[in-house]
Amino acid sequence: MLVGKGLTFDSGGISIKPSEGMDEMKYDMCGAAAVYGVMRMVAELQLPINVIGVLAGCENMPGGRAYRPGDVLTTMSGQTVEVLNTDAEGRLVLCDVLTYVERFEPEAVIDVATLTGACVIALGHHITGLMSNHNRWRMN
Structure with a gap:
């Protein structure tokens, strides 16, 4: 099972991010893009x-229907x-x-996410982090 987090844009919502680097928040969909690419190659x-x-x-994004600090959400579970x-939306997306x-x-x-x-x-911009509870995979 491959899971990709794909936020097409992450402004931080009402807890808005600083404007510096905001243009790069379009890359918050890279997890989903990677999974899509793998699935396409598996098929091809x-x-x-x-x-x-x-x-x-x-x-x-902020807006009239956006969730707010202090809101209590019920997850799928x-x-x-x-x-x-x-701005901690990625964890909520992956939770569900x-x-x-x-x-x-x-x-x-395997979930792929920023x-x-x-x-x-x-680690810098050219190395990725890995967390695993599967020792054999982690060591390879």
Whole structure:
């Protein structure tokens, strides 16, 4: 199972980001783009594998219908989450899409997402971070 986070634009919502670098927030859809590319190649090459790709697309913009700091949201799993900062939307998107993909009973789930600027600060623009609870995959 491949899951891609695809925010077509992330302004930060009501907790708006600084204007410097805002133009790069169109890249917040790169997780979904990567999963789309992999799925397209699997199809074109007719690879004999069983893989499902799910793209979670939306945008995070301020507006009259936008969620607000202090709002309590009910996730797809039924858990509630209080929003303290509307710029943490990626976690909410992944929360629901990961709940959604459980219905497929996948052997493994790989999610591809841009989640935090802290990773860029730690690793730079040309290295990606990896978190895993699957030791064999992590070590390869």
